[in-house]
Each structure stands twice: as structure tokens, then as C-alpha cells.
Amino acid sequence: MPKMKPHSGMGKRVKMTGKGKIVSEQAGKRHxxxxxxxxxxxxxxxxxxxxxxxxxxxxxxxGR
Known part of the structure; x- marks a missing residue:
């Protein structure tokens, strides 16, 4: 079976907290x-x- 590879683009956009919640920047502030x-x-x-x-x-x- 092939290795599970994480999506590198998603890894740059979100962070996991210590309790497992997913945190990201708020949308709507780019242009x-x-x-x-x-x-x-x-x-x-x-x-x-x-x-x-x-x-x-x-x-x-x-990949979690």
C-alpha cells in the first residue's frame, strides 16, 4: 500500500491546535x-x- 502523503498546500493554510482544532486566517482580507x-x-x-x-x-x- 502506498504512503499517505499530506496535502502540502493545505498544511500551509491551516494549523492544528493542541486539542486538535483547526485554525486558519479569516477569509475576505486579500483584495x-x-x-x-x-x-x-x-x-x-x-x-x-x-x-x-x-x-x-x-x-x-x-494525513491525521
């Missing part, structure tokens, strides 16, 4: 920022925990 209010862009900074519906798929991609 078209002039049209967005500064309060909105400040709110989009930092990392957020991903939805539980996505965790199973992402853990499979990470």
Missing part, C-alpha cells in the same frame, strides 16, 4: 479592501476556528 470599511477589515484580522463540517475533510488532507 478589494478600499471598498470595505476599516472596522470590517480590523474584524477580519487574526485566526479563527474552522467549522466542524470542514474539519473531517481537512484532517484527511493533513
Amino acid at each position: 478589494l479592501l478600499e471598498g470595505k470599511a476599516s472596522t470590517r477589515t480590523r474584524r477580519l484580522t487574526g485566526t479563527v476556528e474552522l467549522a466542524k463540517a470542514e474539519t473531517k475533510r481537512i484532517k484527511k488532507l493533513l
Whole structure:
């Protein structure tokens, strides 16, 4: 049986916490920022925990 290889692109986009939760940067802060209010862009900074519906798929991609 071949080796399980983790998806290197997904590994760069998400991080696992110590308890196994998946954390990533919040979406919506890459482009078209002039049209967005500064309060909105400040709110989009930092990392957020991903939805539980996505965790199973992402853990499979990470090889965990």
C-alpha cells in the first residue's frame, strides 16, 4: 500500500491546535479592501476556528 502523503498546500493554510482544532486566517482580507470599511477589515484580522463540517475533510488532507 502506498504512503499517505499530506496535502502540502493545505498544511500551509491551516494549523492544528493542541486539542486538535483547526485554525486558519479569516477569509475576505486579500483584495478589494478600499471598498470595505476599516472596522470590517480590523474584524477580519487574526485566526479563527474552522467549522466542524470542514474539519473531517481537512484532517484527511493533513494525513491525521
